[in-house]
Amino acid sequence: MTSFLCLQCGVQFEATQAPPRRCPICEDERQFVRWEGQAWITPEELAATHRLAMKDDAGVLAFGIEPRFAIGQRAQLVETPHGNVLWDCIPMVSDEAVAEINRRGGLAAIAISHCHFYSAMAQWSEAFGGVPIYLHADDRQWIMRPHPAIVSWQGDTLRLNPSVTLIRCGGHFAGSQVLHWARDGGNAILTGDTVQVTPTRRHVSFMYSYPNQIPLNAAAVRRIAAALEPFDFDDIRGAWWDLNIIGGGKSAFDASVARYLAAIA
Template sequence: MPGYLPFAGALKLPAFLCDNCGFWQRHVAAPPACPLCLDARHVVPQQGWRFRTVAEAQAAFPCHWAEVEPGVWKFWNDPVTGIGPSAYLVTTPHGNLGFEGCTVLSDAALDHVAALGGVAVLSASHPHSYAALPQLQDRFDPELALPAADFAWSAALRVSWPYDDQLEPLPGLVLHRTAGHFDGHAVLFDRARGILFCGDALKFELDPEDPRRALTISAHKAFVRGVPLTPAELRRYREVFAGLDFVQTWTPFEQAANVGRREVLALIDSMLAGRPHAYPVPLAELG
């Protein structure tokens, strides 16, 4: 494909990871700044930017993994700088789907993914959790399904399966664009397990005694800055979530086993009843 040839070389450039947010860029040398930090949903590092090569990040940020639910694996870095999202691998008889990226994957983690059958389809909710997606694309050459509305953030990747509002890339695993947090923000619904991988559409505070139990729930346009969503954005969230029969809700940071569609819709309805806000609401107050 002649039109693709100039782009192919760009994907062979070295990757550099932003210490402040974990976003990956491909450059001939360390970039001067990070576009994701400069975006209004994040913050500029007060001590200046630091960019790491993949090898430097692998040495600094150990990667861990665990099977959180049968057939659903979580990968994360600890310790880590930046926002430190988790990555998920959902295994199915029809192939595996990777959703979200942790900051960096170790070689051992990539080998573990290979032992589980690799990755047939790769996706993410929004650019804050793209992170190590380039590693998975380079190793497994999966279909990369991302909303067209966030295409501008995917320069370190090759999008092979853009979609508008909904896509079912594997049976029972459905991507839905919610917009809101980003124009292309999307969620993944695992129909068989009743899990909604909600990206940054929602945020939880967890019980210190039980990391699978959420105590509060909130929604934001920009979590770091405490910016609320607008009523129209909340109505879009409600429209998407109301049609999904989920009993668990997982962000890139929390896996809330006690929050499902009823609790999420109760939050959104309470927010729509008054002026926009971004503060956490105790689940006990939502009935």
């Protein structure tokens, strides 16, 4: 029995003897099936050709896969005095990554922005003794590998500890969530691609589907803005290496919302 990974999106599926027939996440209009057709890879095959990279990303320890695999996102370690949280996830776990997180105080929880980044979340949880994985209940249909550690929370906000709050923004997916991190030196929001940091690193944008270039409607963008309005933040940390707005994040977000709404009006 093998928990196969989709070669296109990197999401891990429930253990089976043979690869699944299809990937519903890639068949959804927000993603796409490989031009060559659906394909799968085992965790062992992935480890034979790729490595887990750990490095500092604008002051935060982050994890990615090299060479780039699937969507190519990176995970971030939210370190707090009340327990550490892994934000978003990647399709590979390594002994070195586990040891480094344990050296920094271990892991209390995992939280993931949306289903494109669910990847090997169950393996990450098991590597730290089955820590809870917080996913919004509105996205439970996209869970391809059910696991006892998954917590399907409901509502608009969930405080994981005095420093970390999950905020359901919707938009990209119904249950898309961001993480607010209250910390010394400047609060931050970690957004996945619910709020996409652009290459200028001075603005953000919004999409229903990034690869298929389907914009997000005005009502959804206004809802995201309303969900984040009560929270103060200096930094916006996106889904990929170095795509961060460091300083002035709240002003950049507000200006970007106005710019986006004007563009699609």
